[in-house]
Amino acid sequence: QQARAAVDPAFVVAPVGRRLFGSFVEHMGRCVYTGIYEPGHPSADDDGFRGDVLDLVRELGVTTVRYPGGNFVSGYRWEDGVGPAERRPTRLDPAWRTVETNAFGLDEFVRWAARAGVEPMMAVNLGTRGVQEALDLLEYANHPGGTTLSDLRVAHGSPQPHGIRLWCLGNEMDGPWQLGHKTAQEYGRLAAETARAMRQLDPDLELVACGSSSRDMPTFGAWEATVLEHAHDVVDYVSAHAYYQLHGDDRASFLASSVDMDRFIDQVVATVDHVGARLGSDRRIDISFDEWNVWYLQEWQAQEVAPTSEWQVAPRRSEDAYTVLDAVVVGSLLITLLRHADRVTAASQAQLVNTLSLIRTEPGGPAWRQATFHPFALTARHATGTVLDLRLTAPALTTQRYGEVPVLDAVATHDVDERRLTVLVVNRHPSEPVALTTGLRGFGGGTLLEAVVLTDDDLTATNTQDDPHRVEPREHPHAAVVDGELVAQLPPASWSMFVLQ
Ligand code: AHR
Structure with a gap:
């Protein structure tokens, strides 16, 4: 199969918002406990933060981290997680049926985020709580001092305000599984009132209203x-969440998952702009795609139908071992987010460690990169500057779920300061290679600096504790610049990255 593409430095879509490379730390499974936080681990610092995980988080290039949930936040009392450790209460977390010790909370998270070099993104509980608790949390976190709550933060060892700018107004409030689930009317009012009140304390906040938990929600x-x-005038973002998985052996549909994400984004943008038009508003509301990933949700839900487990602290939950195929899909989801960089200006891969994660750990043992770590890290590192509209002509692939879709998914970014053009491409075909020729108009010929591919003869291969380097990108076997065009042979079910100057 043959495909053609053209890039031109003039085809600018939008700047690459660095917040696109966010992730998510929820009190779910072992994401926090024995994930980012494990006092006594050989690599842990004085705060109990695992140094091996911090190193991998920095290597990953994550820019923002959303916290503390997720479903967890909808029953969370933030004040349980601050102050002297011995006075913190132990609670039941109904969302994940676990015991929460509260050993790790807001102040630890902000300290961890500073050490990881990421921007914290905080969620308030609008499930079982409301405006007053959100205000209290904001005052504790961001007010400099001189009030009871802000002085409490100071007394707890954080003299400087946390300065958290980005806040989620609840989580997945459209979902019947959510603690305190609400109708759109109920949630819209509450979100607007909470946003208004929070802005009265701090007008510079950036606020995210809950959108839909998936495109399949009724x-x-x-x-x-x-x-x-209700909330158009007082929020900056509406959220979108999406998880994809392989169903049976339908690899073609799975490899085309980003088609669904693409349509989801287009439809949210259309809806948001429609409301803006009806309200006569010029305000632009962007999308915070603040949960996205591959998640073997059906398998998880099947287990959850009859929860047999005892209430435990940090049990193993959804520790999916990601395959090469999953990593290719993650690469294409990132391509889609980048292609929409004009309206998707924040995103959080869910989640960072152990639970649906990019990084895995063993308690007391090693940390390692999942297969999905690689497309994320390389995209975060090399997709800089502005997104270019890569004009693609590719044959169609017939899929069961999405009908006919282009066999390739691609995007280009251009960093003028670094004089770097990056082209990211996924071949969605499960069994056939595609030859791609990309015209480099306006790039003066182009020199190929780096070309890598992620694929494998065994698409089910994973990285494990015993074999942590089994799945890694390797040098592209068939890529070159010929007569001012990038020519590459893309293996079936593969993710490729080309960096040119
Ligand atoms: O990321 C796992 C869970 O998925 C989150 O807690 C929830 O928001 C979503 O349903």
């Missing part, structure tokens, strides 16, 4: 419209 579209009827 309320999708109507939910966003109703919520924004």
Whole structure:
């Protein structure tokens, strides 16, 4: 199969917002406990933060981290997680049926985020709580001092305000599984009132209203419209969440998952702009795609139907071992987010460690990179500057779930300061290679600096504790610049990255 593409430095879509490379730390499974935080681990610092995990987080290039949930936040009392460790209460977390010790909370998270070099993104509980608790949390976190709550933070060892700018107004409030689940009317009012009140304390906040938990939700579209009827003037973002998985052996549909993400984004943008038009507003509301990943959700839900487990502290939950195939899909989801960089200006891969994660750890043992770590890290490192509209002509691939889709998914970014053009491409075909020729108009010929590919004869291969380097990108076997064009042979089910100057 043959495909053609063209890039031109003039085809600018939008700057690459660095917040696109966010991730998520939820009190779920072992993401926090024995994930980022494990006092007594050989690599742990004085705060109990695992040094091996911090090193991998920095290597990953993550820019923001959303915290503390997720479903967890909808029953969370933030004040349980601050102050002297011995006085913190132990609670039941109904969202994940676990015991929460509260040994790790807001102040630890902000300290960890500073050490990891990431921007914290905080969620408030709008499930079982409301405006006052959100205000209290904001005052504790961001007010410099001189009030009871802000002085408490100072007394707890954080003299400087945390300065958290980005806040989620609850989590997945459209989902019947959510503690304190609400109708769009109920949530829209609460989100607007909470946003207004939070802005009265701090007008510079950036606020995210809950959109739909997936494009399959029966309320999708109507939910966003109703919520924004209430909150359009006081929020900056509406969220979107999406998880994909391989169903049976339908690899073609799975490899085309980003088609769904693409349509999801287009439909949210259309809905948001429709509300703006109805309200006569010029305000632009962007998308915070603040949960996305591959997640073997059906398998997880099947286990959850009959929860047999005892209530435990930090049990193993959804520790999916990601395959080469999963990593290729993660690469294409990142391509899609980048292609929409004009309206998707924040995103969080879910989650960072152990639970649906990029990084795995063993308690007391090693930390290692999952297969999905690699496309994330390389994209975060090399997709800089501005997104270019890569014009692609590719044959169609027929899929069961999405009908006919282009066999390739691709995007280009251009960093003028670094004089760097990066082209990212996924071949969605499960069994056939595709020859791609990319015209480099306006790039003066182009020199190939780096070309890597992620694929494998065994698409089910994973990285494990015993074989942590089994899945890694390797040098592209068939890529060159010929007569001012980038010519590459893309293996079936592969993710490729080309860096040119
Ligand atoms: O990331 C795992 C869970 O998925 C989150 O807690 C929830 O928001 C979503 O349903």
